[in-house]
Amino acid sequence: MSETTPLVLTGRGLDKRYGHVLAMDGADFELAAGEILAVVGDNGAGKSTLIKSLTGAVVPDAGTIVLDGEEVRFRSPLDARRAGIETVYQELAVAPALDVTQNLYLGREHRMPGVMGTVLRRLDKKRMRQEAADHMADLGIRIQSVRQAVENLSGGQRQAVAVARAAAWGRRVVVMDEPTAALGVRETNQVLDLIQRVRDQGLPVVLISHNIPNVFQVADRIHIHRLGRRAALVRPGTTSMSEVVAVMTGATEASELESAVTDPVLTAAAATAPDAPPTWKDRSA
Amino acid sequence: MRLHRTGHAARRRAGLAAAGLSLALTLAACSTSPEPSPAGDGDGSTAGSDETFTIGIVEQQLANPFFAKLQEAAVAQAKKQGLEIMTAESKVAGDTESQVKAIENMIARGVKGIVLDPASATALVDVVEQATAAGILVVTVNTSLDPLDTAAASFETDNFEGGRLMGQWAKASLGDAEARVAMLDYDLADKTAAARHDGFLDGFGITDDSPEIAGTALTESNFETGQTAMENLLSAHRDINVLYTINEPAAQGAFAAISGAGVEDQVLVTSIDGSCAGVRSVKDGTIGATVMQFPTRMGEMAVDAIVEFVASGTRPEGLINSGTVLITDEPVDGIDSETSEWGLKNCWGE
């Protein structure tokens, strides 16, 4: 990673109130190009609200979200998706009876060229299968055939299909919300490998997870969420698991962490100066 | 139970099969009448004589032309007798709830007699016993209660006799030819359907096991199922020459199959009901002979029986046949019949 990496997605001063409950309280967020950013936090810390506001499922009361240098306001998940942000959910968001290709293209099918496509609205199945097979191969996902029904795949393979789908359509960011929560150890490792390959292909990944060892296995940076805001932004190489857990639970103040990389000036610049690509200075490099 | 064009028995059956449909129909019926209003004020005349009293007339759903005709006749007869009238009807097939409430109101109102076309043979037994205990003469029309003596008397078509007339006419018309009989039934667990079926066999002089019977099939007492069943029977037995049908719509459907197979001149079609549409089918040759039943007479006889009871204390008793008349334009010796011209003047429905 270079000295300064452009920020792809930033949030600044995000608030969200549900009645008396302040789910987000001036939360900041930043995701740099080409990284896997893990978001961790105790239950009720408000990380779910943060992620939902980045993917359009929640509209924040206050604050700004900037995507690739432009301020965006998502009113629905569809808005976020149109802007190039794809989400992989904890529960398996695949249609089991449909085959791999159909799942990859669900809602975004290719039609045949010419009259067959425009008038008869015929799908270009051959092209979709070919591209699906190429794409799965690129991501190193091993399945017999892209014509297999998803229900005949293992749980890890099914989630791989969901990840492959998000990677295929996410032009800017892929958000993964607890993608391994329903999986066994071996399958979890397969999906973690896959997440790294998605990153290696150039897509930044936001990984929400409860599993700290998993996070340390793949994350480039870790966003620790607590009490509705970002408590710290750390790197796995310079911060230990127990320190992360300590910050998560409030046993340690973030300021006590020597390795914290929070940089309010730069994130503020990201929010206010969209023309100049904001940067994140890699202090640990 | 009546079997004719609207085939409410068939509807009930479909409802049962639809798991809960009957329930929904009953619920729908209840919700449409939160307060039962069995035509509270009646539409009777007020003859000044001291013989004036009130009777109740409880019919099944009047959308059915047979029931409508029966009700119309009873109301007309009561007016002629100078009676006050309360009327009520069930909302849909099998809707006993409306009928029970109506009879309770009639008991409270102090009617002298009730003419009832029961929506169920059993569900109305209790309320009829209450009415009888209150000194009210209850007579049923069209179909009876179980046990039969729950009501004082029942004025209805003798369906066995109706079936017998069909069988006799077919046998006589066929002459010496070898009989190949097809029977289009409705579920034989239904007592009307069974009576007609047995009556036909008796009139034709055969039994269920006779070799003359080429085949039998179930219908839902309507055109469509009559057609399909007859197509299948004809496909297997081209030589069928006598056809029994449960009612006129089934006969009309069967004729569609017969003409489709091009054997119109070969098959004697017999039916029963006496609806005007059925009589027209006799006139145009679709049906060879049908047996007319008389909803008008049922209503008139029932009202007269109540008047007689109030005047003299004479109670009518048991099953009383409201009459069956064979309608055909091809009469045979030894069997009384009327022409379709006569039939069109006396038929019911449209």
Added chain:
Amino acid sequence: MNESLVPVAAGDARRGGLAPQRALPERVADLVRSAMSRQLAGPLAALAVAVVAFSLTTDTFLNPANVSLVLQQSVVIGTLALGQTLIILTAGIDLSAGAIMVLGTVLIARLAGEGNVLVAVLIGFLGCALMGAVNGLVVARWNLPPFIVTLGTLTVIAAATRLYTSSASYPVTSDVLRLLGSGPVVGGAKITYGTMLWLLLALALGYALTQTAWGTRVYAVGDSPHAARLTGIKVSRVLFSVYLVAGLIYAVAALAALGRTPIGDPSGYQTANLDTITAVVIGGTSLFGGRGGVAGTVVGALIVSVLQNGLTQAGIDSLYQQVAVGVLVIAAVGFDQLVRRRNKS
């Protein structure tokens, strides 16, 4: 969105995975597989067994005239069942299918008797489409269970039909309306235009379901509405379209019914809703949605007709026909459960 799935830069970065080039025999096998999927094999076997059994036990079953009769007898329920298939594929059910068709027949028969036949047909189609749209709107917008919704519309439509006709029936006199019941006779077998229309409609619907994006979405909505929603499919819009198209198919069934049975009869087809569900289920479409298709439904409708026709000809009591059909329904549902359970584990 029409971009490529393949990330542009990644074309040369293939790592192991699967080999996308497929051998010719495998592609042939795929073709056969899709033509005779597992779901279709059972129904076809049942049909074959029934046909062979009746051909051996009666000498009247297997002749051209009777075979064409079976086809004619399958047309009305078979056409209706195409609409029912669509709805069941979305994990719904339509109890009002027969009632909507009957409404169509009495509208067309009565109006044709009073005026222009084509206007009558148009109004019949509009009426059926409107009823389908009402079902779709309530199911899709209010998110109510289709069983309850269509039970309600069944009651309302059946009552409205009786009120409209005063429970009288309307004979069809127009030759235009009888067209679907007529057709060329080939070697003793009458092939009615209604039969042809039914099979054409099945082909068209099969195409729409398997070859268009709409079809994939219908399957996805029935298979997993949650997943469909997460992928951006407008589930309520798909559901609405399905009920609307079903209403139009019921109108075609109404025309086929008038062609075959020339009378608009409010007391006709009382059990058509259950008959269509029977045909769909026997045809291998899952009541849980997302699995099955129209080919199975065509076979399912044929099985029901063959049983009725064959058992009547064999002189077996009609009640046994119902027993036989009931056993097949249970077998089909049981088989479906088995498949689903095995796939879940």
